[in-house]
Amino acid sequence: MKRDILIGGAWPYANGSLHIGHIAALLPGDVLARYHRACQDRVYYVSGSDCHGTPVAVRAKKEGRTPQEISGIYHEEFVRCFEKLGFSYDCYIKTSDERHKSFVRTFHARLYQSDLVYEQETLQAYCEKCRSFLADRFVTGICPTCGKETRGDQCDDCGTVLEPENLIEPVCAICGRAVAFRRSKHLYIAISRLEKELRALADSAGSWRKNAVAFTNRYLDEGLRDRALTRDLEWGIDVPLEGYEGKSIYIWAENVLGYLSASKCAAEERGADFGKLWGEHAKHYYVHGKDNIPFHTIILPALLIANGGGWHLPDQIVSSEYLTLEGRKISTSQNYAIWARDIVDKYNPDSIRYFLIANGPEKKDADFSWREYVNSHNGELLGAYGNFVNRSLSFIRKYWNGIVPDGRVDPAIGSAIECLYGTTGDLIERGAFKDAIDGIFVFVRRANKYFDTETPWITRTSDHAACQNTLYQCVQIIANLAVLLSPFLPFSSDKICEWLNLDKNWQIHEVPGGYSLPEIRILFERIDKDTVGTEVDRLKGCPSDADPVS
Numbered sequence: 335m336k337r338d339i340l341i342g343g344a345w346p347y348a349n350g351s352l353h354i355g356h357i358a359a360l361l362p363g364d365v366l367a368r369y370h371r372a373c374q375d376r377v378y379y380v381s382g383s384d385c386h387g388t389p390v391a392v393r394a395k396k397e398g399r400t401p402q403e404i405s406g407i408y409h410e411e412f413v414r415c416f417e418k419l420g421f422s423y424d425c426y427i428k429t430s431d432e433r434h435k436s437f438v439r440t441f442h443a444r445l446y447q448s449d450l451v452y453e454q455e456t457l458q459a460y461c462e463k464c465r466s467f468l469a470d471r472f473v474t475g476i477c478p479t480c481g482k483e484t485r486g487d488q489c490d491d492c493g494t495v496l497e498p499e500n501l502i503e504p505v506c507a508i509c510g511r512a513v514a515f516r517r518s519k520h521l522y523i524a525i526s527r528l529e530k531e532l533r534a535l536a537d538s539a540g541s542w543r544k545n546a547v548a549f550t551n552r553y554l555d556e557g558l559r560d561r562a563l564t565r566d567l568e569w570g571i572d573v574p575l576e577g578y579e580g581k582s583i584y585i586w587a588e589n590v591l592g593y594l595s596a597s598k599c600a601a602e603e604r605g606a607d608f609g610k611l612w613g614e615h616a617k618h619y620y621v622h623g624k625d626n627i628p629f630h631t632i633i634l635p636a637l638l639i640a641n642g643g644g645w646h647l648p649d650q651i652v653s654s655e656y657l658t659l660e661g662r663k664i665s666t667s668q669n670y671a672i673w674a675r676d677i678v679d680k681y682n683p684d685s686i687r688y689f690l691i692a693n694g695p696e697k698k699d700a701d702f703s704w705r706e707y708v709n710s711h712n713g714e715l716l717g718a719y720g721n722f723v724n725r726s727l728s729f730i731r732k733y734w735n736g737i738v739p740d741g742r743v744d745p746a747i748g749s750a751i752e753c754l755y756g757t758t759g760d761l762i763e764r765g766a767f768k769d770a771i772d773g774i775f776v777f778v779r780r781a782n783k784y785f786d787t788e789t790p791w792i793t794r795t796s797d798h799a800a801c802q803n804t805l806y807q808c809v810q811i812i813a814n815l816a817v818l819l820s821p822f823l824p825f826s827s828d829k830i831c832e833w834l835n836l837d838k839n840w841q842i843h844e845v846p847g848g849y850s851l852p853e854i855r856i857l858f859e860r861i862d863k864d865t866v867g868t869e870v871d872r873l874k875g876c877p878s879d880a881d882p883v884s
Contacts, residue, residue: 338611339370340646342593343381343421344622348405348428349393352415352674354702355623355664358690359654362767363621364421365691366652368821369762371422372840378611380596383409383428387585388469391569392508401569405430411675418678419686420824425600429571429589437595438588439574441641442563446575450524450640451563457515458566459486459498461506467566468498468506469585473513475501488628493552495559495628521563521575523587525636529558535635535647542631543765544697545624546651550631558632563587590634593620594645612646619765621652652765655695659702660873670873672702682858684823685711688771691822696768704869708861714775715823719815720858722782723830726808727854733794734805740847741806747784750777751814752842758818759840771822774815781811806847809834813843826857 343363346356360381367379385405394404409428416426427434445451459468473486478500482491485507486498498504504513525532536542536550562584564573570582594612601608610616620630630651638645658664664671677686689710694700730736754777761770785808793801816830820838831838833852834845 337370337373337375338613338616339366339375339377340593340597340611340616340618341366341370341377341379342597342618342620343379343423344620344626345382345384345429345589345592346412347387347389348383348385348408348412349389350408350666352412353664353666353671354659354674354677354690355657355671357415357419357674357686358657358694358700358702359623360421360621361419361687361690361694362652362654362696362765363619365762365767365821366619366621367422367424368824368838369759369840372817372820372838373759374839376606376611377424378597378600379423380425380593380600381423382426382431382434382592382596383412384585384589384592385409385428385430386570386582386588388472388567388569391567392472402430415674415678419674419683422824425596425603427592427596427599429592431595433599434592434595435571437598438571438583438591441591441594441637441643442583442587443574444643445523445563445637445641446521448640448642450527452522452524453519454522455517455519456522456562457499458518458520459504459506459513460516461509461511461513463509463511464506466568467516467518468508468513469565469567470496470498472507473498473501473504474507475504478502490625493549494556495553497559518566519577520565520581521573521578522560523563523636523640524560525632526558526560528636528639529554531639532558532632532635536631539631539648539651541650541764543651543653545655546627546631546653549624549627553628553632561586561633586629586633587637590629590637593634613644614646616646617649618646619650619652620648623654624656627651627653650765655697655699657695657700657702660704660870661701672869681861682711682715682825684825685715685858685861688715688823691767692771692775694768696766704866708863708866711858711861716858716860718775718778718782719819720826720856722778722785722808723812723815723857724854726785726805726812727833727851729790730805730809731851731854736851738809738845738847738849738851739802739805741803743810743844744803744807747807747811748842750780751811754814754818755840755842762821767822771819774818774822777811778815781808781815784808784811809845810843813845817843829855829857 341363343360367377370377390405391401394401459473470487471485477484477489479494480492488495506513533554564581565584567582571588573581598608635647689707758770788804790801790804813834816827820827836843
C-alpha cells in the first residue's frame with residue numbers, strides 16, 4: 335500500500351557557502367526520498383534556504399548588499415550544488431518566499447490564540463556600536479555552566495541551552511564590544527508546560543538516532559525553558575499581531591515551519607491532500623546535523639502542539655554526527671573547508687555520495703581524508719562495481735554482438751538478490767545507510783568472484799552453454815545492483831537502467847535473453863593519486879586552532 339512520506343532536510347543558512355559537512359548531514363534525505371519513490375510511496379522531499387535572521391543581515395552589511403540580495407545569491411548557489419549532487423527535492427524554496435511567509439503568518443496568528451503563548455517584557459541584547467538588537471547566537475561570552483567561551487543560544491562544549499543575559503562578560507560577536515540589555519515586549523511559548531507531551535514523544539521514538547534520544551532526554555531532564563517567539567529584528571517575517579509592528583518572528587520559530595510551507599507547495603503543485611500528508615497515517619523523517627537536534631525534537635513539536643492544528647509529530651530523527659577534515663575541525667572563518675561549490679565541479683557526484691554515505695558521520699564523528707576518498711573511489715566504485723559492470727557488458731558486446739545470451743536465473747543468485755532488496759530496504763527505512771550500502775558492496779565483491787570463478791574468457795570456446803549462462807547471470811546481477819544502488823548512486827544507476835531498459839521499482843528485475851545492448855561507456859574514471867597531494871596542499875596554511883563551524 336502506498337504511504338504518504340515527508341522527508342524534511344535541514345534548511346542551510348543563506349549567509350555562506352555549503353561545505354562537505356553540510357552535504358554529509360543532508361545526503362541521507364535524498365537516499366530516503368529515492369528509495370521511497372522506488373517503493374511507489376507518495377514522497378514529499380522538501381527543504382529550502384534559511385534567509386532570515388541576523389547572520390544573513392550581518393553578511394549583507396559586510397558586503398554592502400541588502401539581506402534579500404545576499405540570501406538570494408547563496409540560495410542560487412545552494413540550488414546549483416544540490417542539483418549537481420543529485421538531490422531530488424520535490425520542493426526547495428527559501429524562507430523569504432512569499433508562500434512561506436504567508437503560511438508562517440497564518441500559523442502564528444492561530445498559535446497566538448493558544449494559552450501556551452504569553453506576553454512578557456524581557457531583556458534583549460543591544461549593541462551600541464552596531465546600533466541594533468542582536469540575535470542570541472550573535473552574543474558571545476563565557477558559559478556559566480562549564481566556563482568555556484560560547485554563543486548566547488547554546489554552549490557547543492557542554493550543550494547547555496542559554497540566554498544571552500546569563501553569559502559571563504557578554505560581547506557582540508560582530509564588533510566585539512560589550513553589549514547592553516534593553517527591555518522589550520515579546521511573545522513567548524511556554525515549552526516548559528509541554529514536558530509531558532515532549533517526553534512521551536521521545537519515549538516512543540523507536541526510530542530516532544541515539545544522539546537524538548540522548549540530547550532530547552538531557553534537555554527534558556535539565557528542565558525545559560520557555561522561548562521567545564518574537565524579536566526586535568529588521569530582517570524577518572512581520573509579527574501578525576497588533577502592537578507588534580516593527581518586530582519579527584524569531585527565526586527559530588519560523589524556519590522549522592518551512593517543512594510545512596514547502597510540503598504545502600509540493601502538495602498544491604501535484605493536486606494532493608496536504609492535510610493527509612500531515613495526518614496520523616503519514617510517516618515523517620527529519621534529516622540534519624547533530625547541532626540541530628533540539629530544533630526538531632523540542633522546538634518543532636512544541637510549535638505543532640501549541641498551534642492546535644492536529645499536526646503530525648516527528649517519526650524519525652536522522653541526525654548525523656560531525657565531520658572533520660584531515661583530522662581537524664572544519665572552519666568557515668579560517669576557510670578550512672572543502673566547499674560544495676568547488677567539489678561538485680571537479681569530482682563524480684556518485685563518488686562524493688558514496689564516500690559520504692559509506693564513510694560519513696552516521697553513528698559517530700567521521701573524518702574526510704583525501705587519501706581515503708581517492709582510495710575509496712578507485713578501489714570500490716571503479717575497481718569493484720564499475721569493473722564488474724564494464725567487464726560483463728563489454729564481454730557481451732565483444733563476443734555476443736551485444737545480445738544478452740539466453741539463460742535462467744540461478745536459484746542461489748536469485749535468492750541472494752531477493753534477500754538484498756528486503757534487507758537493504760529495511761536498513762534504509764531505519765536510517766542505517768552505511769550498513770545498507772556496505773551490504774550491497776559485499777554482493778558486488780561476490781559478483782566479481784563469481785565472474786572470475788566461472789572464467790567466461792575460457793568457456794567462451796570450451797563450453798559455450800556455460801559461458802552463456804554465466805553472462806546471463808551477470809546481466810541480472812547488474813540490473814538489480816543498478817536498482818538497489820539507485821538511492822545512493824543515482825547517476826551511474828541511471829546510465830545502467832537506460833542501457834538495460836529498466837525502471838527503478840523496488841523489486842527484482844530481469845533482462846530477457848535476446849536483449850540488444852547499446853554502446854557501453856565506463857561508469858567511473860580513475861582518480862590520479864597525485865590528486866591527494868594537490869588537494870591537501872590547498873588546505874595548508876590554515877591555523878591549527880581554527881574555530882568550529884558556526
